[in-house]
């Protein structure tokens with residue numbers, strides 16, 4: 001398991017299903033009949049939970065020349081500062097390597113983003129802070145600073161640039177979807193969570209399915225008020241509990257479940273028989289991939305052994 005990734009399995013449904021079936025066979029009471037009915041109709045789906053740390057973050061500072069950024073800083077900012085030094089908008093960028101943490105074919109069920117707030121303006125009123133899916137790739141240079149960032153360096157995202165100093169956003173301030181994926185009221189200090197929302201689930205599923213288009217979220221604060229800017233911990237902060245984290249609950253297909261109904265039963269065995277080629281029998285058809293359990297391009301007795309291990313009954 002790679003650093004920064006925490007996995008937690010939850011196959012309770014599967015274990016319950018199997019245990020209830022065994023008990024039912026043994027005692028056969030009417031009460032158990034009800035349990036059995038539930039067990040038989042509940043799909044056997046194993047949910048897994050993974051928590052990952054952001055692998056890239058930065059701040060866009062509203063400037064006319066893209067001269068400020070914060071690629072390596074320990075905080076990123078969202079909101080509006082001023083008026084003492086002039087009003088300035090700040091937007092955070094935050095990316096997580098979803099496809100690197102989830103197995104192929106994972107279906108995302110829920111998503112929660114947790115951020116640690118370290119820096120808040122004097123306004124005691126909570127600021128609504130929203131996530132939007134970013135539409136273009138962006139970078140993280142070595143610029144470093146706090147509220148005002150530092151001079152932009154090569155590869156930094158800035159108000160004008162996706163990659164300073166040569167690659168630009170279509171729209172100054174960043175290209176991101178107008179749709180709000182989630183919004184949370186952020187107060188003065190502590191941890192704040194976003195989600196789960198259907199929009200966040202859709203974003204993370206999109207990043208799982210199309211990792212080349214994973215450009216993360218823009219974190220957009222209250223841009224209408226004064227001194228609303230909030231500073232959140234980045235992945236550069238040397239304080240593990242404060243790191244920006246994304247917790248994803250997902251499910252994966254049950255091995256051998258050819259009809260995708262959440263179990264492995266006689267109907268799936270029927271597919272095995274139809275697809276049987278024997279050792280080295282060649283690449284089975286696409287519909288036979290589900291019973292090529294060892295993924296070696298044939299359907300043989302080795303696959304049957306694994307299919308039996310997965311058998312749950314219908």
Ligand SMILES: [Ca+2]
Pocket residue numbers: 056057058070071072073140234235236
């Ligand atoms: Ca960063």
Ligand SMILES: [Ca+2]
Pocket residue numbers: 256257258259260261262263264265267268
């Ligand atoms: Ca099945």
Ligand SMILES: [Ca+2]
Pocket residue numbers: 291292293294295296297298299300302303
């Ligand atoms: Ca095989």
